[in-house]
Amino acid sequence: MNTDKIRQDIRGLKDGKIFLNNAGSSLMPSVVVDSMIDYLELEEQMGGYEVANRNSEVLEEFYSETAKLINAKPHNIAFATSATEAFAKALSSIIFKENDVIITTADDYISNQITFISLQKKLNVKIIRMKNLPDNELDLDDLEKLIKEHHPRLVAVTHIPTNSGLIQDVEGVGKLCKQYDILYLVDACQSVGQMVVDVQKINCDFLTATGRKFMRGPRGTGFLYVSDKALKENYAPLLLDMRGADWTAPDDYILFDTAKRFEHWEISYASLAGFTQALKYANTIGMHEIEKYNASLSQTLRNNLQSSGFRVWDLGKHLSSIITFTGPEGDLDAIQKVLNDNSVFFSVTYKNSALIDFTRKNIHGIVRLSPHYFNTLEEIENVSAMLKESLA
Amino acid sequence: MNTDKIRQDIRGLKDGKIFLNNAGSSLMPSVVVDSMIDYLELEEQMGGYEVANRNSEVLEEFYSETAKLINAKPHNIAFATSATEAFAKALSSIIFKENDVIITTADDYISNQITFISLQKKLNVKIIRMKNLPDNELDLDDLEKLIKEHHPRLVAVTHIPTNSGLIQDVEGVGKLCKQYDILYLVDACQSVGQMVVDVQKINCDFLTATGRKFMRGPRGTGFLYVSDKALKENYAPLLLDMRGADWTAPDDYILFDTAKRFEHWEISYASLAGFTQALKYANTIGMHEIEKYNASLSQTLRNNLQSSGFRVWDLGKHLSSIITFTGPEGDLDAIQKVLNDNSVFFSVTYKNSALIDFTRKNIHGIVRLSPHYFNTLEEIENVSAMLKESLA
Incomplete structure (x- = not known):
């Protein structure tokens, strides 16, 4: 994956922006x-x-x-x-x-x-x-x-x-x-x-x-x-x-x-x-390449969040490039603040959009990060680190 | 109607183009x-x-x-x-x-x-x-x-x-x-x-x-x-x-x-x-203004075509800015050639798009001109003249 080249094709990537809302509406080449x-x-x-x-x-x-x-x-x-x-x-x-x-x-x-x-x-x-x-x-x-x-x-x-x-x-x-x-x-x-x-x-x-x-x-x-x-x-x-x-x-x-x-x-x-x-x-680029790269990024992000003490709500054997999580007590506000303060693009889903799933999980909402193949491992590590710090 | 100002707002009006396909897809301001x-x-x-x-x-x-x-x-x-x-x-x-x-x-x-x-x-x-x-x-x-x-x-x-x-x-x-x-x-x-x-x-x-x-x-x-x-x-x-x-x-x-x-x-x-x-x-601009202007342009065009010998197929007491016509014998080709040669934008409808109406009228198709408020009386007269000449 030639991430450098791919990032040069995006005029929207500047000013230290970390774009992790690809499951919402991504950045166009x-x-x-x-x-x-x-x-x-x-x-x-x-x-x-x-x-x-x-x-x-x-x-x-x-x-x-x-x-x-x-x-x-x-x-x-x-x-x-x-x-x-x-x-x-x-x-x-x-x-x-x-x-x-x-x-x-x-x-x-x-x-x-x-x-x-x-x-x-x-x-x-x-x-x-x-x-x-x-x-x-x-x-x-x-x-x-x-x-x-x-x-x-x-x-x-x-x-x-x-x-x-x-x-x-x-x-x-x-x-x-x-x-x-x-x-x-x-x-x-x-x-x-x-x-x-x-x-x-x-x-x-x-x-x-x-x-x-x-x-x-x-x-x-x-x-x-x-x-x-x-x-x-x-x-x-x-x-x-x-x-x-x-x-x-x-x-x-x-x-x-x-x-x-x-x-x-x-x-x-x-x-x-x-x-x-x-x-x-x-x-x-090829979808096999993209899939492999995305699986690796999202696996890293999910592991980092889990080991920092966040609750990751992605349950299942096969997981995607959508990472949903809350604070240890289900809180979302502190997470949103850190992400906003650091120009990280993300989204939040509340229970009325996922009624059956969130009722079952007994949560009122989640923060969603959705990396994609133009994101770098460095970005994932940075976001993981800033979130970890917010729990300290 | 300040047609000059309105025409200045259209970057697509140049090179002598006469745009009369507003019933198809118009020119955007x-x-x-x-x-x-x-x-x-x-x-x-x-x-x-x-x-x-x-x-x-x-x-x-x-x-x-x-x-x-x-x-x-x-x-x-x-x-x-x-x-x-x-x-x-x-x-x-x-x-x-x-x-x-x-x-x-x-x-x-x-x-x-x-x-x-x-x-x-x-x-x-x-x-x-x-x-x-x-x-x-x-x-x-x-x-x-x-x-x-x-x-x-x-x-x-x-x-x-x-x-x-x-x-x-x-x-x-x-x-x-x-x-x-x-x-x-x-x-x-x-x-x-x-x-x-x-x-x-x-x-x-x-x-x-x-x-x-x-x-x-x-x-x-x-x-x-x-x-x-x-x-x-x-x-x-x-x-x-x-x-x-x-x-x-x-x-x-x-x-x-x-x-x-x-x-x-x-x-x-x-x-x-x-x-x-x-x-x-x-x-x-105001729809009353636009309606009045359009009615006048289309009336002129319809009258000109009729008096030149074209068959105008718009039947009814109240007529719109859509003018449909054929040659005297129902022919469309000569009309299309003149319009194309003179950068006039128009459209043609064949019987399969107007099955009931064209069966009733016993025609296989029509040429459609649809002027709008950015068109000038001069354009209408020019188009009328070139079409008249084609019948000579």
Whole structure:
């Protein structure tokens, strides 16, 4: 990992800033911002349609770069404005009936939980959360039992929860979904860009991701992966627009073949252009490299915090580049003060965003640090040292 | 109208370009582009979350400027990425049952038509299109008859179709919807920014608009208006996310009060910042002024084309700043060549985008010119003259 070169590509790294909020909204490489500004300046000259027409080939690179990143084909990829929008689009392609069952996890993202509750309230869909094992891994035996008992319409799992360091076993879930032929949706919002995500290994029908976090792309970007199987079975958004079909008769249309039918026709092409550069940037470094580097940094940070006396709340066998912790008595204020005083960028999550998890852990909130491959071991040691000192 | 000043605010107006594709994607005022670039550069320095936190008050101006534009209150406004996305969000808040009826028009936008057909195919919702009078105005007697007979779940009308100069009588429809207490959705994609749009006069429950057309904002922006009545009746998107509700128990939430519950939590704030400037720009000039100026320009252009021998396809009593025409025999190629050779920006619509209307008119396509308040009478006369000459 050529960290020096990578840091030179970030105009936002100066004045001693230590940026550890990559699970929130990361720092973009300069090439991402430059490509957006260039695109906007073209639109200013010619209007948005003319620029899109002239750049149609370049804009298609978004699909090939995304496909490369997650081991799919370009026709499986749709642009989205966020992982949550992609998630809603995927869900909207399923016609739920009363008493249909969705199986999910206790650690799924708050927005997904609210979406599920809305489906429960409005359509009488039943939401069941599979159990966790004592070590906080997903209880796949419980999942199999639930599948046999309820024949769910969908299994939906967040790969990496936003509020704990957990990496959920999406491949294990995928095997069961394949075995029992259950539709399977993975929210990879926090994993794409942070670690290798391979849709062939996960065996999912839908996978959603965002641009602004570990992908280091612009805000308002994301993507949806749709499997060949789901495409062949004509899954398409309920509220389809002209991006998705050819209007062939007053009351009929023919669905387009590719995952683009999950897009809205109108998007910000400047954002798509920027996101494409972010995808290229990650692909050029290579996700295996990035994953290895991140695992090492976060392991160091977690160990340092633990040995200094902080309570680290990341429970599970496989942990990610999200480190969540509190003071020894669950306090957050002192930690925030030290980090703010030292220009460390971080985030805080309170219980209302992680209701099930934090109730179980009996905490009201956590401080979250999320290092990424442009961070140095030196930065991690500095932050560890300043935090340790604050406990003295 | 101070056209000189307005033209100086457009960096894209040079080299003799005549920009007449404002119904496609307009030219942004420089302040729109500058505000987006400034915002992106801040995000590059601090990451997207920090910038949004520090600018939260400025970002709220989007709601007050939009409210001012359409005579609503800020709490009635939601940001959207396009009119079509806003349209889908509004529709998603209605739980359609089998045999529910949606009444719409023959001239509704292609994406809306495809959405309705999808609802028809997947949920067995019935789509009925109200009749037109011989002069192409909406037949409101027919609408009243349809309402009495079918008790529709929704009436949905496109204010200005994208492929003809028609302005549909959304106020007349609104009176009937109010009288019979029918939910009413207006697609104002082509009217907002072009002419006065007043939600109090229209009396709609939902109104959708886009940023990139006559509003002169960035691509990937739009808004949704939601009436107080619809808010009080707890309309909210089916696939709600954390922007819309407070997660209060594992299987419960409390809906937020304002129309923001129709937004996705994650958006491009740079685009929102740019759109806000576009809204301010239009509000500062004043929509009454803009409407008056546009009506005069488009009237001149339409008259010139007609007297030169072109076939103008804009049928209706009230016509907009969208002028659609063909050669005397329905030909489009010669027109396109002249316009392209003279750096005139325009667009072409083919039958598959306006299936019902163009079948009725028995044409395979039209050339569309859409002047706006930054165009001069001189430009209109020049374009009229070059087109006339091409027929000679």
